[in-house]
Amino acid sequence: MAEKFDAIVVGAGPSGNAAAYTLARGGLKVLQIERGEYPGSKNVQGAILYADALERIIPDFREDAPLERHVIEQRMWMLDDSSYIGTHYRSADFDQPPYNRYTIIRAEFDKWFARKVRQAGALLITETTVRDLLLDGERVIGVQTDREGGAIYADVVVLADGVNSLLARKAGFRPELNPADVALAVKEIHFLPTETIEARFNLSGDAGVVIEMFGKITQGMMGTGFLYTNKESLTIGVGCMLSDFKSQKMTPSQLLENMKSHPSIAPLIAGGEMKEYAAHLIPEGGYNAVPKIAGEGWVIVGDSGMFVNAVHREGSNLAMTSGRLAAETLLELAQARLPYTARNLARYRRKLDESFVMKDLKKYRRLPSVFHRNPQFFTAYPELLSQAAQTLLRVDGEDKKSKERAIRRSFVARRSRFGLLGDAFKMWRAFE
Amino acid sequence: MHIVVCIKQVPDSAQIRVHPVTNTIMRQGVPAIVNPYDLFALEEALRLKDRHGGRVTVLTMGPPQAEDALRKCLTFGADEAILVTDRAFAGADTLATSYALAAAIRNIDRDAAVDLVFTGKQTIDGDTAQVGPGIAKRLDLQLLTYVSRVEQVDIAQRRLRVQRRAEGGVQVLETRLPCLITMLEGTNEMRFASMDNMFRAARCAVRIWDREAAGISDVSKIGLKGSPTVVSKVFAPQARARRAELIEAEGDAPRDLALTLINKLFTRNPKLRDAIVAQPS
Ligand SMILES: Cc1cc2nc3c(=O)[nH]c(=O)nc-3n(C[C@H](O)[C@H](O)[C@@H](O)COP(=O)(O)OP(=O)(O)OC[C@H]3O[C@@H](n4cnc5c(N)ncnc54)[C@H](O)[C@@H]3O)c2cc1C
Ligand SMILES: Cc1cc2nc3c(=O)[nH]c(=O)nc-3n(C[C@H](O)[C@H](O)[C@H](O)COP(=O)(O)OP(=O)(O)OC[C@H]3O[C@@H](n4cnc5c(N)ncnc54)[C@H](O)[C@@H]3O)c2cc1C
Numbered sequence: 118m119a120e121k122f123d124a125i126v127v128g129a130g131p132s133g134n135a136a137a138y139t140l141a142r143g144g145l146k147v148l149q150i151e152r153g154e155y156p157g158s159k160n161v162q163g164a165i166l167y168a169d170a171l172e173r174i175i176p177d178f179r180e181d182a183p184l185e186r187h188v189i190e191q192r193m194w195m196l197d198d199s200s201y202i203g204t205h206y207r208s209a210d211f212d213q214p215p216y217n218r219y220t221i222i223r224a225e226f227d228k229w230f231a232r233k234v235r236q237a238g239a240l241l242i243t244e245t246t247v248r249d250l251l252l253d254g255e256r257v258i259g260v261q262t263d264r265e266g267g268a269i270y271a272d273v274v275v276l277a278d279g280v281n282s283l284l285a286r287k288a289g290f291r292p293e294l295n296p297a298d299v300a301l302a303v304k305e306i307h308f309l310p311t312e313t314i315e316a317r318f319n320l321s322g323d324a325g326v327v328i329e330m331f332g333k334i335t336q337g338m339m340g341t342g343f344l345y346t347n348k349e350s351l352t353i354g355v356g357c358m359l360s361d362f363k364s365q366k367m368t369p370s371q372l373l374e375n376m377k378s379h380p381s382i383a384p385l386i387a388g389g390e391m392k393e394y395a396a397h398l399i400p401e402g403g404y405n406a407v408p409k410i411a412g413e414g415w416v417i418v419g420d421s422g423m424f425v426n427a428v429h430r431e432g433s434n435l436a437m438t439s440g441r442l443a444a445e446t447l448l449e450l451a452q453a454r455l456p457y458t459a460r461n462l463a464r465y466r467r468k469l470d471e472s473f474v475m476k477d478l479k480k481y482r483r484l485p486s487v488f489h490r491n492p493q494f495f496t497a498y499p500e501l502l503s504q505a506a507q508t509l510l511r512v513d514g515e516d517k518k519s520k521e522r523a524i525r526r527s528f529v530a531r532r533s534r535f536g537l538l539g540d541a542f543k544m545w546r547a548f549e
Numbered sequence: 550m551h552i553v554v555c556i557k558q559v560p561d562s563a564q565i566r567v568h569p570v571t572n573t574i575m576r577q578g579v580p581a582i583v584n585p586y587d588l589f590a591l592e593e594a595l596r597l598k599d600r601h602g603g604r605v606t607v608l609t610m611g612p613p614q615a616e617d618a619l620r621k622c623l624t625f626g627a628d629e630a631i632l633v634t635d636r637a638f639a640g641a642d643t644l645a646t647s648y649a650l651a652a653a654i655r656n657i658d659r660d661a662a663v664d665l666v667f668t669g670k671q672t673i674d675g676d677t678a679q680v681g682p683g684i685a686k687r688l689d690l691q692l693l694t695y696v697s698r699v700e701q702v703d704i705a706q707r708r709l710r711v712q713r714r715a716e717g718g719v720q721v722l723e724t725r726l727p728c729l730i731t732m733l734e735g736t737n738e739m740r741f742a743s744m745d746n747m748f749r750a751a752r753c754a755v756r757i758w759d760r761e762a763a764g765i766s767d768v769s770k771i772g773l774k775g776s777p778t779v780v781s782k783v784f785a786p787q788a789r790a791r792r793a794e795l796i797e798a799e800g801d802a803p804r805d806l807a808l809t810l811i812n813k814l815f816t817r818n819p820k821l822r823d824a825i826v827a828q829p830s
Contacts, residue, residue, distance in 0.1 A: 120748065155617075158580065224580075242747045244624075265743040 122148040125260055125271040127247045129156035131433045132419025133277030134230040135174050135440030137239045143448040147239035152246040157227025161397035163343055166221045170434035174441055183225040185347040186325025187216035196332035197500040201381045220325050220345045250288045257414035273457040274415045280398045282421035291408040296360035298402025303369040304354025307389030311349055318346055332499030334376045337492045342376050351386055401427040404482035411462035416443045426477050435474050442468040484547040497531050550603035552594040553654055554667040556587040558611050558618035559674040583618045586669025589735035593699050594667050595626050604628040610649050616755050623750035624742040635760040640773030647683025648770045656764040666729040681731035691728035698736050
């Protein structure tokens with residue numbers, strides 16, 4: 118006989134785990150289905166974990182979560198072919214518990230989170246793929262898995278199935294992915310002895326450094342690169358819009374290989390042994406790409422709802438927060454004995470609108486199109502700035518005033534006076 | 550029929566690395582799997598159960614997280630799972646491992662008589678292939694190693710016939726029950742668990758036995774104390790400096806390929822040609 122649950126959560130990434138955990142703690146009978154061999158086996162992230170979002174779900178997560186290093190230093194690099202120019206911010210305040218950001222290894226982290234979900238009382242079934250949503254007219258009444266006897270029923274289905282969200286697309290809840298709305302990212306984990314990492318990045322204990330990069334490493338495509346320190350390894354990766362890879366006929370692995378040989382980066386990873394290679398999509402369409410996220414008997418959480426703040430490389434925290442808010446909405450309705458109709462579930466969207474999730478996405482809503490139409494931000498400016506720094510710093514008998522004039526001229530020559538003004542305005546609009 | 554299948558959780562050797570500095574095996578982050586041969590053993594046991602009824606108990610000795618491996622076996626249809634776990638078992642070699650497992654099986658047997666014990670041929674981490682025979686000896690069971698298929702079981706006569714892979718062919722062997730079989734990669738494909746079995750496995754309580762529950766009183770026979778074997782050194786083999794060579798052939802015909810190879814051998818080793826040419830045809 119087919120089983121019936123209060124809620125089925127599809128996917129065991131951060132969003133699905135946050136939802137399943139909250140629902141199970143709230144006393145619902147929850148089934149979570151994950152197609153990977155174990156939670157995390159298929160998941161890819163840099164990865165920075167933002168403590169706040171998790172703390173609101175599991176306040177004492179620091180006691181046993183598999184955390185690599187807490188971040189005490191953030192570097193922002195703008196790179197041309199031979200240099201970087203940028204800022205480093207290191208603060209002893211970030212070295213004071215409770216720490217705010219950690220590097221993590223997703224395979225380990227997701228496994229830990231899933232264990233918490235099980236302990237909270239949800240039933241987790243792995244190595245099982247949800248093929249279709251079961252519908253009664255408009256209303257979702259369960260899921261069809263790929264196993265014999267695979268139809269399972271529930272009052273509500275939480276779609277936490279990640280950026281591809283085949284299910285939402287199949288059911289027509291979400292349009293096809295637009296290649297200009299998703300980034301394709303690749304990353305590698307390189308093993309290095311702890312002592313080497315500490316020496317190279319001036320670290321001790323569990324403190325860590327993250328480097329965010331942009332500029333010519335993406336060869337004119339819209340994207341960013343990153344390098345994070347783990348306990349015994351470094352994570353390095355790069356991602357660009359899928360549409361750019363397509364039009365430039367460039368492969369992400371080529372791009373990463375080039376980036377790894379950049380003179381500013383190569384020495385940081387030298388001697389490492391590659392442990393892992395992974396590629397994954399990131400939904401970066403922003404505010405305007407967010408689909409309908411709730412309907413008759415269903416809600417969408419996490420990447421599946423396009424909740425990623427690409428500017429700050431925040432995704433997992435938006436995923437967890439949307440998962441939690443969706444679950445809280447469902448619990449409220451359950452308590453009030455209200456059905457999971459599209460109308461009642463609209464509360465979930467309101468909660469999201471009031472949270473940092475939608476507020477941040479809204480703030481940067483123009484950014485994707487601005488950067489997309491203006492590749493100069495990734496090519497011309499890093500070069501100009503690097504040249505400017507070099508002109509100023511190279512002592513060669515030329516006076517400083519002439520140097521400044523030369524710098525000014527180089528900017529105008531490359532972008533024209535109006536171009537510069539326009540670019541400044543665009544930047545302001547994008548980040549406003 | 551009551552069948553016990555011994556399984557071991559092992560690191561996926563395809564993903565294991567040797568620490569470049571300390572030369573120790575890095576298990577951190579390497580996914581754990583059920584030893585592949587043990588899954589073939591389980592499949593064979595489940596097929597016997599399908600045919601003859603009865604029950605299948607999976608058994609492992611290992612750390613607490615080995616429970617995941619047992620649960621995996623439950624999804625395929627095993628009826629019961631027992632995890633023998635205790636700090637006292639740490640550092641066991643094959644002698645101590647087979648001692649502990651034999652004791653546990655004796656315990657299981659007291660509950661419901663065991664007709665058949667399966668193990669894998671060997672593990673992919675320890676690779677010794679000694680644990681199965683060690684258990685058989687201690688429990689005084691008939692032993693059939695390197696089995697690729699159980700052909701038939703005659704429960705009334707308490708006899709069983711198997712195919713055993715041997716050098717140059719297949720042996721068909723018969724023995725009496727109770728017996729222990731160590732399985733090769735079987736000829737039967739693993740089944741895909743049904744949704745019902747997935748639910749059952751997720752909900753089924755794995756039985757956890759510590760040393761006492763497993764019926765072991767003599768601590769000198771288990772763990773490090775009961776292990777005369779000492780692994781004195783583990784090292785990664787040096788990569789060979791010599792390179793493989795890609796040999797271009799003139800044509801595709803077998804004759805051309807053979808000629809190219811023979812010429813290559815002869816140019817490398819002229820003495821070989823002389824020796825062959827000197828032979829009377
Ligand atoms: C690199 C390395 C080298 C080692 N070298 C030696 C050595 O030279 N001599 C030595 O005595 N020990 C050695 N050990 C330890 C030994 O591998 C394990 O301690 C022993 O418990 C199991 O032996 P095995 O893995 O070789 O199993 P095998 O004898 O190869 O396993 C055969 C079958 O026995 C069953 N089985 C094995 N272990 C268990 C278990 N824990 N629970 C349930 N069923 C089980 C499985 O069905 C398995 O397929 C070594 C371990 C490592 C990691
Ligand atoms: C290279 C890279 C770097 C990133 N860096 C960061 C970072 O540093 N910090 C940060 O916060 N975010 C980062 N992100 C974003 C972050 O990884 C995602 O936002 C986050 O993983 C989204 O979580 P999720 O649960 O929505 O989706 P996912 O983590 O993708 O999980 C979806 C789960 O659903 C399962 N699933 C899918 N379909 C089905 C189905 N039909 N049936 C059953 N199961 C299914 C999948 O196997 C998967 O486990 C990064 C992303 C990438 C690719």
